[in-house]
Structure formats: structure tokens, C-alpha cells
Amino acid sequence: MEKRVWILFSLCWFGSLLIRGAVAADEESLCQALDPSPQVQPFLEELTQPPVIDISTGQQVTLGAYKIKQKFHPDLPETTIYAYGTSLETASSPGPILVARRGIESYVRWENHIEDEEHFLSVDRTLHWANPQKGGVPLVTHLHGGEVLSEADGHPDAWYTSNGEMGPAFTTLNYTYANSQPPSLLWYHDHTVGITRLNMLAGLNGLYLINSPEEEPRNLPNGEFERLIVIQDKQLHADGRINFPTVGVSPGVHPNWCPEYYGDTIIVNGKAWPFMNVYPTKYRFRMVNAANARFFVMNLSHPELSFHQIGTDGGYLDEPLTFTTLTMAPAERLDFIIDFSKVGPGTAVFLNNSGSVPYPDGDPAFTPPSAQTLIKFNVVSPPENFTLPQFEIPSTLAKSINITTSKDTRVRRMTLTENADENDNPTGSLLNGLRWRDPVTETPELNSTEIWEIINLTEDAHPIHIHLVAFKVQSQQAFDTARYYEGGNCTIDFPYPDPRSCYIEDPQPPENHHLGWKDTATVYPGKVTTFVLRWTTRDGQEFTFDATSGPGYVWHCHILDHEDNDMMRPLKLIRG
Structure with missing residues (x-):
């Protein structure tokens, strides 16, 4: 009975996935109102891995x-x-x-x-x-x-x-x-x-x-028990073409630019809703969110199973962490283990998604049922005379490396803002009110440490990616955006609960998916998110190449529709 319950639990909504064919080749595709992809049956192809x-x-x-x-x-x-x-x-x-x-x-x-x-x-x-x-x-x-x-x-x-x-x-x-x-x-x-x-x-x-074999924790799942995964979402026409907007949300300003692209077809390693047969043992999954704009908030359909996270963008965490949900913004990576020995052969387990669009406060109605499941795992018995390997999750994964700051550490404040037309339709987002082609303003000194306080004045979450270096998320802190916009009524120069402060709470520790070394991290609406960066190698050493040469680097929002519409800025290192 248990096995059937968990299969039906996640399959019940797939009946609503059976949908009509898409538009003809000469018809328009409207921003965030794309015709649905054609009818398909999920979980027909096995998850593969690229060469x-x-x-x-x-x-x-x-x-x-x-x-x-x-x-x-x-x-x-x-x-x-x-x-x-x-x-x-x-x-x-x-x-x-x-x-x-x-x-x-x-x-x-x-x-x-x-x-x-x-x-x-x-x-x-x-x-x-x-x-x-x-x-x-x-x-x-x-x-x-x-x-x-x-x-x-x-x-x-x-x-x-x-x-x-x-x-x-x-x-x-x-x-x-x-x-x-x-x-x-x-x-x-x-x-x-x-x-x-x-x-x-x-x-x-x-x-x-x-x-780096010398640095890898011992006895983690490997070989056939380790999978590297790329997840995207796409919308498809009936003839197989990718369905992409030809009419934008504000066509008088940008004829076909759309503030976010969301697809109703989940593509995992090039397959739509694949399945994977797994033995009742531990498996390691290393995953990247390659979607244009979709955040994935993942959970497992069986209550006995959890995610044992061991790594993130920048590699291993100091120690493993166990969660029932994992959030993955566009461009983020996750490294986690699922122990399927906790469920018996014959059980179907679904990797589900509850991320809203736009994230985090979007209407759930905008997430079609087809985008709510990513992969189906079939737990199967191993062949006769096959001994399952006994993998382990060590209590320590990597040597802890921290970034130290002082009262003299350079602090930069960045704002995230959104422009709109006369009908309040978004026409683009900016970093510090500047466009890509404006002169560079971020010129950190090589080998220096900086604190970036990123102030999100928009209604959406933005995954911010910084090229060249990894960083640590120090805190997140909500503030009163209305008072902040009034100008002079409050400031973030004063800590909470000073009445002159715009902050409405104490600094909060980073969320689960912001732990460890990051190169991409989410800045939530109505919050100031603080990054600590060191313009060196991860180990605190000077780069083996001249990082001040050439065209320089960039930092930007990794919602690609935002990035392409000027939510990206140049970054040029200098010598002190």
C-alpha cells in the first residue's frame, strides 16, 4: 500500500499535464502567455549523462x-x-x-x-x-x-x-x-x-x-552512484521548436523582451522528465540550475528521505547538512546525497519542485503542474551476486577557510532597481542605477577584502553572480523600502532598532542555500544582503595570473532576461 500511495501522490497531477498542441509557426508568442507545450507522457526515458x-x-x-x-x-x-x-x-x-x-x-x-x-x-x-x-x-x-x-x-x-x-x-x-x-x-x-x-x-x-583526489573526502558515492545534472525549463511548439516570446511585455519600449522566461517542460541532461533506476543505497547528485529565470525549491516525495548536502558553488561545505528542501537559484550548484536504503525496492520517489514564479512571492498558478516534478527515481533490487557498496557521509568534508574583516574593510553599497512603463510593466532592471555601457565604478584592489551590501528595492529575488572570486554570504536584513524611498526619513547607516534606521529586524544568518563558498547568491526583495569578498584565490593567495590585465570582469543578475537588459556591470581590478 505504501508504494502505491507515493506513486499516486506525485502522479495524480500529471493528468493535467496532457495539453493541447502549440501555436503554428506564423503565430505570435506573447511574453509570459506562451501556448502550452504539446501532450507528452513523463518518465519514458532514462536519465543519461553527457560524455x-x-x-x-x-x-x-x-x-x-x-x-x-x-x-x-x-x-x-x-x-x-x-x-x-x-x-x-x-x-x-x-x-x-x-x-x-x-x-x-x-x-x-x-x-x-x-x-x-x-x-x-x-x-x-x-x-x-x-x-x-x-x-x-x-x-x-x-x-x-x-x-x-x-x-x-x-x-x-x-x-x-x-x-x-x-x-x-x-x-x-x-x-x-x-x-x-x-x-x-x-x-x-x-x-x-x-x-x-x-x-x-x-x-x-x-x-x-x-x-583533486588528495582533497576529496573518502568513500563518497562515486562511479555509477554519482550523477552530474543540468536542469533547464523550456516551452515547445508542436513541431518541436522552442517557444520563445516574439511580443514583449512592453512592446512600445522593447518589442519582444520579456522580464522572465519560464518553460513548462523540465529538461534534465537533455531529456524531458527522465527516470533513474537506483539501488537501495546512497547516491550523490551534483546539480546546476541552468534555467533562464526559474528558481527550483526541491523536495522528495517520500517522507523518509532527506537531502544530505555536502557542497555548493565553491565546493565542499565544512560539514554535511541535512534538509528536507533545497533551493537552487539560476546558476547555483548543489552537491547532495540521497540515501535510498531507507525505502524498499519497488518504491517510486519523485524529485519535486515548489518554486514560485516569480520567486519568492509569485502566484502558484503561474507554475504549471508539469514544472512541479523534475525526476522520477525507481528503487530497484540489485542483481544477484552484486554487493552494494557501503558509502559514507563523513562528519568533516573540508578545511574551514574564513574571510576576516575589520573596521577598515572597504564597504560598497549596491542597489537593485527596476524601471517600468506608464502601465507599470517592467522595462528593465539596473545595478546602482547604471547600465552596462556606463563607465566602470567597481574597481577593487588586488588582494584586498571588501564588504558588499546589496539593497534590493525591487519586488523580485535576484541571483547575483560575481566573476573571478568566491565569496561568503554574511547576513540578510529586512528594511522598510517605503521609508527608504522617501529619502532622509531613514537610513541603513544606523543599526536596528535605532529609530533613524530603515532596518526592521536584526541581521539574519544566511539561508541554507547560501552556506559555504558562493559565486552566485540570491538577494531577496526588501532586504539588504551582505557579501564578504576577498580579491585573491580561495586560499587567500595572489592569483597566478595578472587579474588586472585585459578587458576585466563583470558582476550581474543571473536571471538572464535581466542580465541581457542592462542588469550587469563591469568590474576592473587594480593594483593598490
Whole structure:
């Protein structure tokens, strides 16, 4: 009876997933009112993993971006996408897993073989974007979370097309990755100014793993008991095409820009709602949220099961933590273990999602039932004469490294704001009231420590990503946005409960998904979120490369629709 209950619990709503076909090719797609994807049956294909390429050999690896067709589901037509691979024949989305080793440089050449005259998704030319004059699809690849030379960081203006046109910050196709940071899961994706949301949705992303056997905790699940996972959401037409807005929320300002893109089809490692057969033992999952805007708030359908989190963006936590829910903002990574030995063979367990759109206070009605489950796990008996490995979750995972501050530490205050048209429809969001093309204002000194107080004056949560360095989230603190906007009525210069203070509570510790080393962290509406950054390697040492050279770095919101519409700023390190 128990097994049937848990299957029905998560399958009952999938009856409402059976929906009508989508619009014809010549019909318009309206922002946040896209026609639903065609009817499909979930959990028909097994979860697969992209191919692996060892990039620790000292030999250069060449990866290209190609236009291909890929099936996301057996009952759907092929979908035209852009994808990374060593050749047209091997290209896929997500791209190959690049496996590096700490302390050994890797060399990757990133080529553009996309010969389309124009992008197959609608480009909003009123945004500040690459705008190649000779046509073509511009791209540039960013290693998200990497400690890299800025010439190899995938600067948004370092784009290039297949016909040889290059952006103003372009320097080379040949990237060197130092791999100096602790073992962790990074990922690579397109970062072209103004169309990152298009290229990412089109498929240009993949995983990058830094290993360090000497530093890895012993006896964690590995081999077939470890899975690396990329999750996205897409909306699809009946003919397989990606359904992307052609009419924006404020077309008089931006003809087809949409403040957030949400899809009703969950794609996991290139498969729509896959299943995975698991034995009753521990499995490790290393996951990235590659969605344009969707936050995933994950839980397991069986009450006996929990997430044992062991890592985050920057690698291992100091010690494991156990949760019944895990939140993953766009671009964040999670590393966790599920112990399926707590349920018997024959049990179906669902990895569910309760994240609202927009997050965190959106109307649940905007999250269709189809976006509320990600993966189905079938617990099965192992073959005869097969001994299940006895994996462990150690009590200590990594050496604790902290960032110290003092009264002399530089404090920067950043504001997140939103612009709107006369009908109160959003037309864009800004950092500190500045646009991407405005002169650089963040110029930290190499080897210095800074405190960033990020003040969210919008109604949405924003996952803020800072290139080059990892940081720690120190606190979150709610404040009175109305009084703050009045100007002079209150200030955040005074602590709570001083009557002159805008704060309405004491500083709160970071949320669960903000623990450990981060390169992306959520700044919630109506709160001041404090980051502590050190402009050095994770270990507090000077970079092995000149981080002050080249075009510099960036920081931005990782809701890609915001990033593409000026919610991104340059960042340039200087020597003290």
C-alpha cells in the first residue's frame, strides 16, 4: 500500500499535464502567455549523462558550437538547438563534461561553427547587444565560477561570429584555465552581451569539474552512484521548436523582451522528465540550475528521505547538512546525497519542485503542474551476486577557510532597481542605477577584502553572480523600502532598532542555500544582503595570473532576461 500511495501522490497531477498542441509557426508568442507545450507522457526515458573529456592532459581540446537537432522526448519532434561538441556529430546539449585536475592548467579552444545569418530565437534589437554588422550568431563562452585571466573569462563583449567578426573585447579563441581552486563543480555557458538568454535557452551550456583526489573526502558515492545534472525549463511548439516570446511585455519600449522566461517542460541532461533506476543505497547528485529565470525549491516525495548536502558553488561545505528542501537559484550548484536504503525496492520517489514564479512571492498558478516534478527515481533490487557498496557521509568534508574583516574593510553599497512603463510593466532592471555601457565604478584592489551590501528595492529575488572570486554570504536584513524611498526619513547607516534606521529586524544568518563558498547568491526583495569578498584565490593567495590585465570582469543578475537588459556591470581590478 505504501508504494502505491507515493506513486499516486506525485502522479495524480500529471493528468493535467496532457495539453493541447502549440501555436503554428506564423503565430505570435506573447511574453509570459506562451501556448502550452504539446501532450507528452513523463518518465519514458532514462536519465543519461553527457560524455566526459579529460582536459588535464596538457593537450589543447577544441570545442565548437554547432546548430543541431536533438530530441528531448520520444513523442516530440526533434528540436533545433545550438550545442557544444568536439564536432557536429558529437555536439549535444548539455555539452561534454570537462574534467580538470587542481593545479594542472587546461587549454580549451572555443570555436563558433553556427552559420545562421540570424538567431533562430527572436532578438530584441532595442537592447544593448552584440549587433554584428555582417550578420551571424555571436557567442563567447564563460567558465562560471572559474578563477581565470579576464581574457579567458568569456567577457560579454569578447564575442565572435563564424564569419570572423569580433566584439570590442575579443582577444583570443584559446583559453587557459589555471584550475587553482579547490575541487568543485563549475559550468560553462554562453555570455554574449544582450543575447545570453537566447544562447543559453538554445542549448549552449555544459559542466566543468575540478577534481583533486588528495582533497576529496573518502568513500563518497562515486562511479555509477554519482550523477552530474543540468536542469533547464523550456516551452515547445508542436513541431518541436522552442517557444520563445516574439511580443514583449512592453512592446512600445522593447518589442519582444520579456522580464522572465519560464518553460513548462523540465529538461534534465537533455531529456524531458527522465527516470533513474537506483539501488537501495546512497547516491550523490551534483546539480546546476541552468534555467533562464526559474528558481527550483526541491523536495522528495517520500517522507523518509532527506537531502544530505555536502557542497555548493565553491565546493565542499565544512560539514554535511541535512534538509528536507533545497533551493537552487539560476546558476547555483548543489552537491547532495540521497540515501535510498531507507525505502524498499519497488518504491517510486519523485524529485519535486515548489518554486514560485516569480520567486519568492509569485502566484502558484503561474507554475504549471508539469514544472512541479523534475525526476522520477525507481528503487530497484540489485542483481544477484552484486554487493552494494557501503558509502559514507563523513562528519568533516573540508578545511574551514574564513574571510576576516575589520573596521577598515572597504564597504560598497549596491542597489537593485527596476524601471517600468506608464502601465507599470517592467522595462528593465539596473545595478546602482547604471547600465552596462556606463563607465566602470567597481574597481577593487588586488588582494584586498571588501564588504558588499546589496539593497534590493525591487519586488523580485535576484541571483547575483560575481566573476573571478568566491565569496561568503554574511547576513540578510529586512528594511522598510517605503521609508527608504522617501529619502532622509531613514537610513541603513544606523543599526536596528535605532529609530533613524530603515532596518526592521536584526541581521539574519544566511539561508541554507547560501552556506559555504558562493559565486552566485540570491538577494531577496526588501532586504539588504551582505557579501564578504576577498580579491585573491580561495586560499587567500595572489592569483597566478595578472587579474588586472585585459578587458576585466563583470558582476550581474543571473536571471538572464535581466542580465541581457542592462542588469550587469563591469568590474576592473587594480593594483593598490
